[in-house]
Amino acid sequence: MRNTYLIWIPSLQRNIRFNELTNEQYRIILKNVDDDTHLDFLYNLNTIIECNMVESFDYKKFTILDRFVIVLFFKILSYNSLLDLVKECEKCEKEVRIRIDLNTLLDNLGLTIDKSFKTVIAVDNYPLQIICDIPTIEQEYENLLYHQNNNLSNDTTDKNIEKYLFGYIRYIISDSVVIDVDKLSIPEKTTILEKIPISLILNIRDIFAEPLYALFNQIVFLDLNCKECGTKFEIKMGSDNMIYLLKMFFKDNTLDGLLSDYFNITSISHMDSSFLDKITPKETQMLVNFAKSTYKKSEKSEVPSNSIDLFADADKSPSEFAGF
Numbered sequence: 001m002r003n004t005y006l007i008w009i010p011s012l013q014r015n016i017r018f019n020e021l022t023n024e025q026y027r028i029i030l031k032n033v034d035d036d037t038h039l040d041f042l043y044n045l046n047t048i049i050e051c052n053m054v055e056s057f058d059y060k061k062f063t064i065l066d067r068f069v070i071v072l073f074f075k076i077l078s079y080n081s082l083l084d085l086v087k088e089c090e091k092c093e094k095e096v097r098i099r100i101d102l103n104t105l106l107d108n109l110g111l112t113i114d115k116s117f118k119t120v121i122a123v124d125n126y127p128l129q130i131i132c133d134i135p136t137i138e139q140e141y142e143n144l145l146y147h148q149n150n151n152l153s154n155d156t157t158d159k160n161i162e163k164y165l166f167g168y169i170r171y172i173i174s175d176s177v178v179i180d181v182d183k184l185s186i187p188e189k190t191t192i193l194e195k196i197p198i199s200l201i202l203n204i205r206d207i208f209a210e211p212l213y214a215l216f217n218q219i220v221f222l223d224l225n226c227k228e229c230g231t232k233f234e235i236k237m238g239s240d241n242m243i244y245l246l247k248m249f250f251k252d253n254t255l256d257g258l259l260s261d262y263f264n265i266t267s268i269s270h271m272d273s274s275f276l277d278k279i280t281p282k283e284t285q286m287l288v289n290f291a292k293s294t295y296k297k298s299e300k301s302e303v304p305s306n307s308i309d310l311f312a313d314a315d316k317s318p319s320e321f322a323g324f
């Protein structure tokens with residue numbers, strides 16, 4: 001049985017229990033971080049979230065912010081909290097090494113995003129209520145897929161403010177009829193959206209979407225200066241940036257770390273790789289460290305203390321030997 005953890009879900013304002021990530025799942029994520037369409041990356045990531053949930057909950061209803069928090073915890077709990085990144089400075093073109101501790105980020109994030117963003121939007125004298133929330137991971141995937149299938153650029157929706165807004169509309173309530181917008185196709189959503197009065201659309205933008213957008217843009221993930229020339233590096237959370245940040249959690253040096261751990265542990269022992277698939281990256285690291293320290297101890301104990309070290313002078317330069 002794998003270890004499980006409670007993870008706090010902002011949109012639900014309660015904990016949900018998850019299994020930690022296995023090496024196999026971690027490798028699946030790593031294989032997909034370079035996917036430019038994001039579709040394979042998100043499909044696999046969302047499926048892993050579903051597989052790792054201990055209790056039953058419709059994982060498609062997690063908001064993209066919930067997933068952000070879940071994945072952040074996956075990374076910290078299953079591997080480690082450190083991100084080692086290498087960035088090329090745009091000004092001096094030197095490589096800069098950056099280390100981020102995700103635990104400190106978690107504390108900062110908690111203050112800003114730990115709440116339900118669900119909001120009811122209405123206008124006077126109009127019998128329609130709109131429930132807005134942060135897009136679900138289902139909406140996000142459907143939207144990206146629609147763009148891919150129709151050969152549209154991913155930022156097309158952002159240029160059309162009305163289309164961009166429908167990502168935030170979760171339910172439309174008219175009298176006693178409740179329409180679950182998540183269940184509609186994108187052409188159906190567009191048709192419905194065209195029938196919503198402009199005053200209501202403007203309220204969605206002014207009361208819900210723009211403050212949310214401003215809030216995300218406030219959250220600075222990385223705020224550093226280049227050690228060589230002082231140029232400022234800044235990465236903000238933004239709503240467009242969220243997928244890139246998720247990829248960044250895995251795209252640090254963990255790829256090399258995990259693969260070399262795999263190689264080391266299988267080359268020094270006859271350990272079955274299917275066993276390695278089931279344990280976590282953190283446990284693999286522990287095995288490797290244990291193996292390394294045991295190997296060092298056995299190496300030391302083979303050398304008798306009174307033996308002569310033939311190589312003790314080997315690092316001296318020829319001129320030092322010359323006086324002999």
Ligand SMILES: [Zn+2]
Nearest residue numbers: 089092226229
């Ligand atoms: Zn620089």
